[in-house]
Amino acid sequence: MGKGVIGKFIHDLDTPCLLVDIEVVEANIARVQKGAEAVGLGLRPHIKAHKTQQMALLQIRAGALGITSAKISEAEVFAAAGLEDIFIANQIVGAQKMARLAALARQVPKLSVAVDSLEGAQGLSEGLVKAGAEVGAILELDAGAGRCGVPAAGLRELAEQVAALPGLRVRGLFAYAGGAYALRGAEAFRDFAAEESACLGGEAEKLRAAGFDMEVVSGGCTPTAGHYAPGGGLSEIRPGTYILNDRNQLDLGACTEDQIAATVLTTVVSLPAEDRTICDAGTKALATQVGEVSAGMGWVWGHPEGVFFRLNDEHGYLDPRPLAEKPRLGDKLRVIPPRICTCLNLWDEMIVIEKEKVVDVWRIEARGKVW
Numbered sequence: 001m002g003k004g005v006i007g008k009f010i011h012d013l014d015t016p017c018l019l020v021d022i023e024v025v026e027a028n029i030a031r032v033q034k035g036a037e038a039v040g041l042g043l044r045p046h047i048k049a050h051k052t053q054q055m056a057l058l059q060i061r062a063g064a065l066g067i068t069s070a071k072i073s074e075a076e077v078f079a080a081a082g083l084e085d086i087f088i089a090n091q092i093v094g095a096q097k098m099a100r101l102a103a104l105a106r107q108v109p110k111l112s113v114a115v116d117s118l119e120g121a122q123g124l125s126e127g128l129v130k131a132g133a134e135v136g137a138i139l140e141l142d143a144g145a146g147r148c149g150v151p152a153a154g155l156r157e158l159a160e161q162v163a164a165l166p167g168l169r170v171r172g173l174f175a176y177a178g179g180a181y182a183l184r185g186a187e188a189f190r191d192f193a194a195e196e197s198a199c200l201g202g203e204a205e206k207l208r209a210a211g212f213d214m215e216v217v218s219g220g221c222t223p224t225a226g227h228y229a230p231g232g233g234l235s236e237i238r239p240g241t242y243i244l245n246d247r248n249q250l251d252l253g254a255c256t257e258d259q260i261a262a263t264v265l266t267t268v269v270s271l272p273a274e275d276r277t278i279c280d281a282g283t284k285a286l287a288t289q290v291g292e293v294s295a296g297m298g299w300v301w302g303h304p305e306g307v308f309f310r311l312n313d314e315h316g317y318l319d320p321r322p323l324a325e326k327p328r329l330g331d332k333l334r335v336i337p338p339r340i341c342t343c344l345n346l347w348d349e350m351i352v353i354e355k356e357k358v359v360d361v362w363r364i365e366a367r368g369k370v371w
Contacts, residue, residue: 098127172216201233
């Protein structure tokens with residue numbers, strides 16, 4: 001759509017399009033930043049949730065100490081915006097990526113990468129030495145998520161192996177807090193945060209006692225972000241989705257509906273049956289869920305009973321029967337996506353709104369950066 005829509009009201013926009021309420025974004029940033037600071041934690045937000053330079057800069061200005069990215073391609077986008085402290089929380093493998101990592105290391109003063117094997121570390125070392133570069137190595141612990149990482153019993157050996165390699169400097173330890181997504185509510189999140197802190201903090205202390213620098217002890221995710229206690233063992237947390245939120249976070253109990261900043265605007269294009277209203281936003285506009293968190297594929301803003309029960313590529317299927325006011329042909333609906341991380345990666349730009357008026361259009365510079 002471009003900047004030509006600035007000044008318009010949202011229901012004058014063509015559809016589908018991605019709307020982001022800037023007042024909600026700023027409130028979300030401030031809330032989580034202040035919550036982290038209150039318990040002595042640094043905040044290193046994961047930018048995979050927004051992939052947008054302007055949003056990362058808002059987070060840094062609010063006090064974030066740096067950012068987390070999932071891929072080198074994302075890190076390159078944010079390095080170009082001037083960010084100086086980036087952690088790539090993923091394993092970097094392959095000659096092409098080694099060359100790009102070395103180039104990035106010369107551009108970003110404080111660059112770190114995940115390491116969970118000797119073989120992976122050796123590949124990093126060879127590429128970095130060849131380019132005359134060095135990066136921080138953050139060892140990944142599998143704390144129960146069952147994804148990447150080494151078990152606790154293998155951490156010291158990995159630390160010794162990595163420390164012996166040129167081009168890498170052991171800076172700390174991290175884990176993925178995926179187990180939080182199986183929980184619901186504040187009490188469960190507090191318990192998980194305490195267990196996670198004790199686990200990571202305890203392993204970091206063992207490594208310190210063995211002579212390793214554990215400057216970084218990194219954990220967290222959006223559901224647990226506001227539930228850590230002071231002195232728990234972590235140095236920083238890495239939530240990402242909190243800046244925009246989505247239906248999954250609402251159903252987990254990690255946000256309220258008024259803290260959801262991102263919606264997809266869609267038009268009713270067909271009324272074929274009493275139990276089926278068809279809109280112009282399908283999987284190419286709303287994406288789908290990663291796990292079975294929420295029952296549905298989209299929800300009408302302000303009307304949780306208005307559920308999209310099916311998506312095709314270009315069509316969203318809404319059951320209008322529970323709605324007191326049935327949608328009419330041509331009506332425009334704001335839809336809450338199930339998972340914003342996958343939804344946002346479908347869009348080239350976000351329409352920034354304030355009180356339903358377009359105030360800016362931001363390009364999602366890291367959209368599609370998955371390599």
